[in-house]
Amino acid sequence: MADALTEHLPPLSGQEALVESNRCLYCYDAPCTRACPTHIDIPRFIRKIATGNLTGSARTIFDANLLGATCARVCPVQELCEGACVLGADHKPIAIGRLQRHAMDYAARTGLAPFATAPATGRRVAVAGAGPAGLACAGYLARHGHAVTVFEKRPLGGGLSTYGIIVLREPVDIALAEVEMIRRLGVSVETGAEVGSSITMDDLLARFDAVFLSAGLGATPQLGIPGEERILDGLAYIEQSKLAPESLPRAGSVAVIGAGNTAIDCATIARRTGATRVTIVYRRTEREMTAYPHEIDFIRREGVEFRTLTQPIRATEAGLECVRMQLGDPDASGRAAPSPVRGSEFLLSAELIIKAIGQHRPPLAAQLGLDTDRGFIRVNSGYETSLARVWAGGDCIRARGAASTVMAVQDGKLAAEAIHRTLTGGA
Amino acid sequence: MADLSINFAGIRSPNPFWLASAPPSNSGAQVHRAFEAGWGGAVWKTIGAPVLNVSNRYGALHHAGRRMIAINNVELISDRPLEVNLREIGEVKRAWPDRAVIVSAMVESKPEAWREIIHRIEDTGADGVELNYGCPHGMSERGMGAAVGQVPEYCEQITRWVMEAAHIPVIVKLTPNITNITYPARAAVAAGANALSLINTLNSITGVDLDTLEISPNIGGRGGHGGFAGPAVKPIALNMLSALGVDEVVSKRGLPISGMGGISTWRDAAEFLLLGATSLQVCTAVMHYGFRIIEDLCDGLSNWMDSKGFATINDVVGRSLHRISDFKDFDLSFRAVARIDEAKCIRCDLCYVACNDAAHQCIDLVVRDGARAQPVVREPDCVGCRLCYNVCPVDGCIAMAESPSGRASVTWDQLSRTRPEVTEDWEAMKRYRGEQGIHIH
Numbered sequence: 001m002a003d004a005l006t007e008h009l010p011p012l013s014g015q016e017a018l019v020e021s022n023r024c025l026y027c028y029d030a031p032c033t034r035a036c037p038t039h040i041d042i043p044r045f046i047r048k049i050a051t052g053n054l055t056g057s058a059r060t061i062f063d064a065n066l067l068g069a070t071c072a073r074v075c076p077v078q079e080l081c082e083g084a085c086v087l088g089a090d091h092k093p094i095a096i097g098r099l100q101r102h103a104m105d106y107a108a109r110t111g112l113a114p115f116a117t118a119p120a121t122g123r124r125v126a127v128a129g130a131g132p133a134g135l136a137c138a139g140y141l142a143r144h145g146h147a148v149t150v151f152e153k154r155p156l157g158g159g160l161s162t163y164g165i166i167v168l169r170e171p172v173d174i175a176l177a178e179v180e181m182i183r184r185l186g187v188s189v190e191t192g193a194e195v196g197s198s199i200t201m202d203d204l205l206a207r208f209d210a211v212f213l214s215a216g217l218g219a220t221p222q223l224g225i226p227g228e229e230r231i232l233d234g235l236a237y238i239e240q241s242k243l244a245p246e247s248l249p250r251a252g253s254v255a256v257i258g259a260g261n262t263a264i265d266c267a268t269i270a271r272r273t274g275a276t277r278v279t280i281v282y283r284r285t286e287r288e289m290t291a292y293p294h295e296i297d298f299i300r301r302e303g304v305e306f307r308t309l310t311q312p313i314r315a316t317e318a319g320l321e322c323v324r325m326q327l328g329d330p331d332a333s334g335r336a337a338p339s340p341v342r343g344s345e346f347l348l349s350a351e352l353i354i355k356a357i358g359q360h361r362p363p364l365a366a367q368l369g370l371d372t373d374r375g376f377i378r379v380n381s382g383y384e385t386s387l388a389r390v391w392a393g394g395d396c397i398r399a400r401g402a403a404s405t406v407m408a409v410q411d412g413k414l415a416a417e418a419i420h421r422t423l424t425g426g427a
Numbered sequence: 428m429a430d431l432s433i434n435f436a437g438i439r440s441p442n443p444f445w446l447a448s449a450p451p452s453n454s455g456a457q458v459h460r461a462f463e464a465g466w467g468g469a470v471w472k473t474i475g476a477p478v479l480n481v482s483n484r485y486g487a488l489h490h491a492g493r494r495m496i497a498i499n500n501v502e503l504i505s506d507r508p509l510e511v512n513l514r515e516i517g518e519v520k521r522a523w524p525d526r527a528v529i530v531s532a533m534v535e536s537k538p539e540a541w542r543e544i545i546h547r548i549e550d551t552g553a554d555g556v557e558l559n560y561g562c563p564h565g566m567s568e569r570g571m572g573a574a575v576g577q578v579p580e581y582c583e584q585i586t587r588w589v590m591e592a593a594h595i596p597v598i599v600k601l602t603p604n605i606t607n608i609t610y611p612a613r614a615a616v617a618a619g620a621n622a623l624s625l626i627n628t629l630n631s632i633t634g635v636d637l638d639t640l641e642i643s644p645n646i647g648g649r650g651g652h653g654g655f656a657g658p659a660v661k662p663i664a665l666n667m668l669s670a671l672g673v674d675e676v677v678s679k680r681g682l683p684i685s686g687m688g689g690i691s692t693w694r695d696a697a698e699f700l701l702l703g704a705t706s707l708q709v710c711t712a713v714m715h716y717g718f719r720i721i722e723d724l725c726d727g728l729s730n731w732m733d734s735k736g737f738a739t740i741n742d743v744v745g746r747s748l749h750r751i752s753d754f755k756d757f758d759l760s761f762r763a764v765a766r767i768d769e770a771k772c773i774r775c776d777l778c779y780v781a782c783n784d785a786a787h788q789c790i791d792l793v794v795r796d797g798a799r800a801q802p803v804v805r806e807p808d809c810v811g812c813r814l815c816y817n818v819c820p821v822d823g824c825i826a827m828a829e830s831p832s833g834r835a836s837v838t839w840d841q842l843s844r845t846r847p848e849v850t851e852d853w854e855a856m857k858r859y860r861g862e863q864g865i866h867i868h
Contacts, residue, residue: 019492025820028776029792031799051492086773 131159520613561627664688
C-alpha cells in the first residue's frame, strides 16, 4: 500500500513537461481557459513551458490565480480545464494540472515574486480568514499597493489547503509556502486572531478602510444518534493526518459516514494507514453522492467498499448499527428522500467511525447580523455584503454550487478588484 | 512481393538502402553488423588524407520535445589508418559478395594522389568509389571536399583524373552548399562520371548556449559551422535531386543518382525514388536508432510497392519527375478552396487565427445554438492558400477541395507571350482581372 503521507502524483520531469507542453495545440480562445473558474490563460502558460520560459509561465498563472500551486494539485481538472481540452475527444487531454504544478514548483524553488506591487496607497484592508479566498484577496490588494492584514483564528494560514486537503493531494508545505509568498508581497498575516471574538467588527471598521470576510464554514453537524461521542469528525481526522500523523488513530476496520469529497478523503487516509476494511456508509445511492466521479473511481481502486441506502442509527463499541433505506420523492435539496426499511437493522463492525457529512453554515453571518442566503453570507455581484465597507467571498458565500478552492480564489481576486475600485474612487 | 534489388551503374545490391559515408560505416565491424541487419550496401566512411578529430563534434537540432530532427557535425574523414580501412574493406567485401561495398575517397588535389587512392581501393575488391566533393568543414579549408564541389572546373578536372585511373564505377558526391547544383553535376557528367550522389551536408551552426553564450556544441571555447543532416534537410535534398532529374544535360546522359539527405523512413525513401534516385543512402536515422531500422525501410517500401502495383525499384524511379515544374508553367486557373469537416473539427480554432492573422481572413467563427464557435470558411473569399490545412491538427478535417474557377487554363508563360502587357503593367492586369472575373479581396 502506497504511503498515505506523501504526494500521490510525482512532479513531471523537465523532459516530460517539455513533451507534454509541446503536445498542447495552443488553441485560439481556448476552452480550457474558459472552463477554469479563474480563467488562467492556459495555452499561454503551457507555451511558455515549451519555450523554456518558466518565469513567464508562472507569472501567467499568478496573474489569474495566486494560489496556482494549490489549485494545480486540488482542482478537479477532469471537471474543468482538462475536461474541456479539445484533445479529450479522441486523444488524451493535456495534463494541464501537472504542467501548472511544474511551473508553480519552479516559482516556489526560485522564490519568484508573482508580480510587482504598486507604490503604497495608504489604504488599509482587513481580511478575516487566511484560506484561499482570503489569501488571494490579500495578494491582489497588495499588488495594487494597499496595506493588508489577514486575521486567521488558527495557528497556521492556508485554511483548508493546510488543514483539510489530504497530503496525498497537497502536502502541508505547499500551502504554507503560498502563505509565505503572500507575506512577501507585504501582507501581514496574524494567526490566532478570530474576527467576531478576539477582534470585533467595529474595531476592524475603525482601523481599516475595508474588510473582506473569508471565514469559510462552520463545524461538522451532529448526526444526532446515540453513541455519537465515539465518532470522529472527518475534518479533524484529516487535519491530524496532516499535522500530527504519528498520533493519527489507526484501525483495522473503519466506517466513514457520508459520500462527499471529505468522506472520500477520510476513507483514503484510513485505507492507506493500514485499515484492511474501509466502508463508506451513505443513506442515498451513488447517483446522489456529491463526491466527484473520478474520486469515487479512485477509492474503488483503493479497495474501499460502499454501503449505499444505509443510515447509521447508533455507534457502539462493536461498530455502527445501521438501517437500510429506500428512496422516495425528491426532498428540499432536489435529491430523492430516503426513508428507513422497517426491520432491516444490522451491525457494521468497525473499530473506528468517522463522519464527513458536510459543515454548518458560516457562524459569522449570524454573529455580525449580515443578510444571508440559505444561511450563507449574501453578497451582490461586486461581493459586497449588507454591511457597508464589508465584502465577502469563498465558501462562506457559496449558497449554490460546489465549494472549491479555485472558486474561492476567483472570489478573492474579484473582490480585491472591487475593493480596489472602491478605495480608489473608481466605479 | 516487390523486388527491391537494384543495379546502380553496374553496382548490384539486394535492396536500395546503403549506409552513407559517415560514422556508421567507419569500420569493418560496423559494416558487418549493418549487413547482418539487412542493409543492401555501404559507402565506407571517407578514406584519404591524414586527419585529427576534436571532441563535441556532433551538434543537434531538437524541436518541440523531439530529439535530433537534425544533426550537425565537424567530424572529419576517417581518422583510422588507411591500411586498416583498406584491409577491412577487403574483408567485408569477401564476406558479403552480394552487398554493395563502395568506398568514399578524398585526397589532395593532385593527379598522382587520386590515382594512387583509386588503385588501392580497387585492390580491395570494392564495387565502386564515391568521390567526396562535399565535406563542408575542415577538409574544405585544406582545399578538399566542398572546396572542390563548389568549383565546377575543379570538380571536372579531378573527376577526369579519377576516370583515367578507375576500372570500377565512379560516383561523384555533390555538395548542396552551392547556388545551382546543376553546375557541378554537369561538370562531373562532362568528365565521364558513372553516377552522381547527393546531398552532402549543409553548412550550419546549430545554436548558442544561452547560459554560457558559447557556440553549441562547444569545442574548447569555440565553435563553428558544421555539416547539417537529418530529417530537417529532406526538402532541400528532394529539390536538388529533382533539379538533376529535370536538367537536360544530366538527365540525357541517364546517369543513376544515389539520393540522400534526411531519409529516415520508407516513406522518405519512396519519395526519393519517385524523384529520380535509384539507390538511397542513410546516415542520421542510423545514428539515432541504429542499424535495425533497415527492417522497416525494406518492409514498408515493399508493402507500399505491392499496394501500388510496382514490381521493381525501376518501376518507381523518377515516376513523379515529370510533375516537377517551374512556376511559369503552373495553371493560373487552377483553384482549390478549404473545406472544414465540422464533424471532425475539435474547435481548436488554429485555422481561424492562422487565416485571420497570417493569410487572407476568410474563416469566420460562427456561434450556433450557444455551442462553442465553429470555424467556417467563406468559400468565395478563400484563395486556397492551404495555410489552414497545414495547421489543422486533425487528420482529414480540412480538405483542399478543387473548385473549378470557370476560367480557361492559362500559364504565366502563355500569358506573357499572348498578353505581354498584362504581365508588365498594373492597369492592364486590372483590366485582365476584370474580364476574367478574378477578384482578390
